[in-house]
Amino acid sequence: MTPEQIETFFGRITDPSTSRPVAPMRSQPTSLLRTSLRDRALFSLLYRSGLRVGEALSLDVADVNLEGGTFRVVGKGNAERVGYLSEETRPLLRRYLRSRGNPQAGPLFESREGRLSYPMAYVLFRRYAEGLKRPDGKPVTIHQLRHAFGTERAGRMDALVLRDLMGHRNIRTTLRYARVSLERTRQAFEEFDRQHTRKLPRGRGKGAPQKG
Known part of the structure; x- marks a missing residue:
């Protein structure tokens, strides 16, 4: 994803502290506030910390240290590593967890049915990324948030x-x-x-x- 596409993508996700517009949603598994906070936090984590989608969705609340700005994640081959939260992602996660009553355990990212699934995360991404294309004309994919992390660094x-x-x-x-x-x-x-x-x-x- 190009820098312009990244800006367009995040501009479509409502930041509850502003009046920025949200992309149309056909279904909302939780309240609009909580959903917006969750989506911004999730996609910010992929883009700012370079996580794989499956890694981010597998995180539990206990894996994240908001005060220290770190998290522990298990990647490919069951290899555990320490990741770091950007100055933008950390307050988003804090506000999202506060909207859920500051849970001390359980999945970091939830839907009404439980842990947010990969198919649901992909659907959310496609809604916010509608119309955004790769150079070959194909739609951008959720993996390209991580890809942008790598190429920018x-x-x-x-x-x-x-x-x-x-x-x-x-x-x-x-x-x-x-x-x-x-x-x-x-x-x-x-x-x-x-x-x-x-x-x-x-x-x-x-x-x-x-x-x-």
Whole structure:
């Protein structure tokens, strides 16, 4: 997802502290306030902390340390790692949990039926991401929030640190994000060069300073 698409996506999820509009919802498993807080917190966690969708949905309240800004998550291969909450995500989670009465146990993200499921999270994502397309014309996917986390940090962060944050077992997986980031840099350069760079005059040697 491009930075512009990220901005559009989050702009469609109501922040209860503002009057920003919410994307139309056909069904609301909980109150609008709680749903909005949950959705913003979930998608912010994917985008700001780089979690896989399944990892985020598997989190329990007890896995999160809001005061310390950390969480423990079990990733692929049952490998446990420590993740970090951004300054934006932390207050969202705090407000969301407060709307649920500050539970001390149970799933971090809930629906009316219990733990929020992957299919439900995907449906929510599609509603907020309606009309957003990848370069190949296909709709953006929920995984691209994590992908955006990686590409935005590739080249600006030590690859080993990024590997640990994203829970990759192989550094080669992490380095793919660096290649994607470099390709986007090249595309941006070429686009600007085509549209905004003035062509230099063709020299004919007239008026050139004489040697000596």
